[in-house]
Amino acid sequence: xxxxxxxxxxxxxxxxxxxxxxxxxxxxxxxxxxxxxxxxxxxxxxxxxxxxxxxxxxxxxxxxxxxxxxxxxxxxxxxxxxxxxxxxxxxxxxxxxxxxxxxxxxxxxxxxxxxxxxxxxxxxxxxxxxxxxxxxxxxxxxx
Amino acid sequence: xxxxxxxxxxxxxxxxxxxxxxxxxxxxxxxxxxxxxxxxxxxxxxxxxxxxxxxxxxxxxxxxxxxxxxxxxxxxxxxxxxxxxxxxxxxxxxxxxxxxxxxxxxxxxxxxxxxxxxxxxxxxxxxxxxxxxxxxxxxxxxxxxxxxxxxxxxxxxxxxxxxxxxxxxxxxxxxxxxxxxxxxxxxxxxxxxxxxxxxxxxxxxxxxxxxxxxxxxxxxxxxxxxxxxxxxxxxxxxxxxxxxxxxxxxxxxxxxxxxxxxxxxxxxxxxxxxxxxxxxxxxxxxxxxxxxxxxxxxxxxxxxxxxxxxxxxxxxxxxxxxxxxxxxxxxxxxxxxxxxxxxxxxxxxxxxxxxxxxxxxxxxxxxxxxxxxxxxxxxxxxxxxxxxxxxxxxxxxxxxxxxxxxxxxxxxxxxxxxxxxxxxxxxxxxxxxxxxxxxxxxxxxxxxxxxxxxxxxxxxxxxxxxxxxxxxxxxxxxxxxxxx
Numbered sequence: 001x002x003x004x005x006x007x008x009x010x011x012x013x014x015x016x017x018x019x020x021x022x023x024x025x026x027x028x029x030x031x032x033x034x035x036x037x038x039x040x041x042x043x044x045x046x047x048x049x050x051x052x053x054x055x056x057x058x059x060x061x062x063x064x065x066x067x068x069x070x071x072x073x074x075x076x077x078x079x080x081x082x083x084x085x086x087x088x089x090x091x092x093x094x095x096x097x098x099x100x101x102x103x104x105x106x107x108x109x110x111x112x113x114x115x116x117x118x119x120x121x122x123x124x125x126x127x128x129x130x131x132x133x134x135x136x137x138x139x140x141x142x143x
Numbered sequence: 144x145x146x147x148x149x150x151x152x153x154x155x156x157x158x159x160x161x162x163x164x165x166x167x168x169x170x171x172x173x174x175x176x177x178x179x180x181x182x183x184x185x186x187x188x189x190x191x192x193x194x195x196x197x198x199x200x201x202x203x204x205x206x207x208x209x210x211x212x213x214x215x216x217x218x219x220x221x222x223x224x225x226x227x228x229x230x231x232x233x234x235x236x237x238x239x240x241x242x243x244x245x246x247x248x249x250x251x252x253x254x255x256x257x258x259x260x261x262x263x264x265x266x267x268x269x270x271x272x273x274x275x276x277x278x279x280x281x282x283x284x285x286x287x288x289x290x291x292x293x294x295x296x297x298x299x300x301x302x303x304x305x306x307x308x309x310x311x312x313x314x315x316x317x318x319x320x321x322x323x324x325x326x327x328x329x330x331x332x333x334x335x336x337x338x339x340x341x342x343x344x345x346x347x348x349x350x351x352x353x354x355x356x357x358x359x360x361x362x363x364x365x366x367x368x369x370x371x372x373x374x375x376x377x378x379x380x381x382x383x384x385x386x387x388x389x390x391x392x393x394x395x396x397x398x399x400x401x402x403x404x405x406x407x408x409x410x411x412x413x414x415x416x417x418x419x420x421x422x423x424x425x426x427x428x429x430x431x432x433x434x435x436x437x438x439x440x441x442x443x444x445x446x447x448x449x450x451x452x453x454x455x456x457x458x459x460x461x462x463x464x465x466x467x468x469x470x471x472x473x474x475x476x477x478x479x480x481x482x483x484x485x486x487x488x489x490x491x492x493x494x495x496x497x498x499x500x501x502x503x504x505x506x507x508x509x510x511x512x513x514x515x516x517x518x519x520x521x522x523x524x525x526x527x528x529x530x531x532x533x534x535x536x537x538x539x540x541x542x543x544x545x546x547x548x549x550x551x552x553x554x555x556x557x558x559x560x561x562x563x564x565x566x567x568x569x570x571x572x573x574x575x576x577x578x579x580x581x582x583x584x585x586x587x588x589x590x591x592x593x594x595x596x597x598x599x600x601x602x603x604x605x606x607x608x609x610x611x612x613x614x615x616x617x618x619x620x621x622x623x624x625x626x627x
Contacts, residue, residue, distance in 0.1 A: 077333040077388035107276030123414035124214040
């Protein structure tokens with residue numbers, strides 16, 4: 001698990017950055033960071049349930065925003081803690097498309113030790129950038 | 144915050160002129176001491192002056208004394224928008240729509256509660272759902288949910304959670320008009336269906352407080368607000384619209400971003416300031432959905448208050464009435480509301496965005512309960528769990544601030560910094576030694592809420608009073624707290 005908590009961006013909430021060699025690795029790292037920020041023991045989340053979803057956006061930043069928002073939605077709506085199992089990101093006609101099969105399990109408060117609840121992804125300082133070594137994504141999440 | 148570009152109006156009010164940034168339609172003002180301003184993060188200045196770019200903004204954009212950076216608007220941000228020519232922006236309301244504070248009075252004294260404090264806090268912790276993944280007090284079926292988001296606290300009372308007289312002591316009588324479930328996405332309804340009647344997490348809490356005579360600053364108003372004796376016990380709830388409100392904010396933030404340029408020809412320098420003309424279809428849909436979330440938060444706090452009453456009755460073996468348990472007031476601090484204000488001598492209906500700011504109507508104004516007509520509206524300021532909270536009253540001089548005031552003490556430390564500086568379990572022990580018994584679902588979360596992570600609430604209230612925003616009535620000291 002590699003993510004970096006960024007100071008100086010948000011006092012009340014949490015900013016973090018992940019990196020990846022390609023968008024799939026980057027987005028996967030983002031979802032893993034989300035779970036690791038919320039849980040003290042993310043390794044205790046078992047693969048008992050699965051959820052599939054798709055997202056579309058005009059750029060990678062909005063796609064990343066939508067992708068992380070899906071995990072937050074399922075955490076509240078179905079009480080599911082999820083990680084991506086299979087992820088594909090394509091681009092055609094100027095639109096990025098993502099399909100994700102995620103797996104995980106329902107929140108078990110006797111086993112899952114929450115550090116914080118992430119309630120929303122925000123667009124504050126949202127960025128997905130590319131350099132010589134790959135991709136980097138920064139996001140602030142509302143807690 | 145660097146203060147070089149800020150002009151002093153008086154010791155507790157500073158102005159950033161329209162010339163500061165290209166496109167500013169009005170100046171920005173910060174109600175605070177210079178020291179509080181210097182301790183605000185630099186982003187406050189940028190965010191507050193961005194608010195001045197919003198179409199339809201009137202008079203000035205404001206930042207309250209507890210201000211710190213947020214998304215789009217700073218926390219503590221207030222903007223008055225002409226609804227006929229201007230916009231509505233979810234970034235001026237916040238993700239947790241109608242996050243707010245509710246205060247109850249009791250006739251109990253500290254001496255009566257102290258021997259049972261741990262039992263009481265433990266029972267509240269058991270009975271009031273808190274923390275991530277907890278179920279609310281009721282699972283809302285689709286038809287019930289639609290009705291609940293239209294009726295707000297009224298729905299809770301119709302379903303057995305409280306008394307109709309409670310409605311008199313809730314901002315907007317606990318029910319915002321103009322809520323329309325058709326403007327709310329299925330995703331928002333799905334997130335909210337299981338969370339009604341739950342505290343949540345983060346900086347949300349349920350606190351048992353004591354009022355010491357030395358901390359009653361205006362005895363006459365305090366009496367009218369229900370504070371009548373030394374060491375009187377009060378109960379405060381700080382919570383909001385849970386995942387329901389967050390999803391509505393997310394849905395419309397995305398929607399506004401996609402339409403503001405192509406459909407309305409609008410552009411803002413920050414995506415979190417996405418907006419739409421108030422009277423457009425998009426603007427009205429957001430307003431209808433936001434009102435649903437406001438109502439959800441009202442019913443949420445109403446249901447939790449009902450549980451608090453039951454717990455007190457069970458522990459003290461008396462009815463809530465015999466324990467003097469009554470609602471003092473319930474305020475919102477993340478809303479946009481249509482209110483009548485006088486600007487440049489003309490009274491007009493204006494859309495007031497308050498994000499981390501509280502409405503503070505002055506004596507005699509419409510919209511406050513008869514009981515408080517001569518005192519001004521009670522204003523509830525949730526401080527940190529270590530240092531205390533405040534009960535204020537609205538005053539006429541806050542007209543310049545569109546009858547707005549602060550909402551809390553405001554963070555000085557990030558959550559990460561706080562976790563590095565404080566240990567949750569140690570903090571719990573230290574607080575218990577100081578007479579504050581606290582239970583939490585998350586010790587790291589407790590560390591994030593340490594008193595040292597917040598501004599000095601006394602300094603914030605001093606600036607609030609001297610800035611002419613509200614009058615301090617009493618300080619409420621924590622003795623028991625449950626955190627999500």
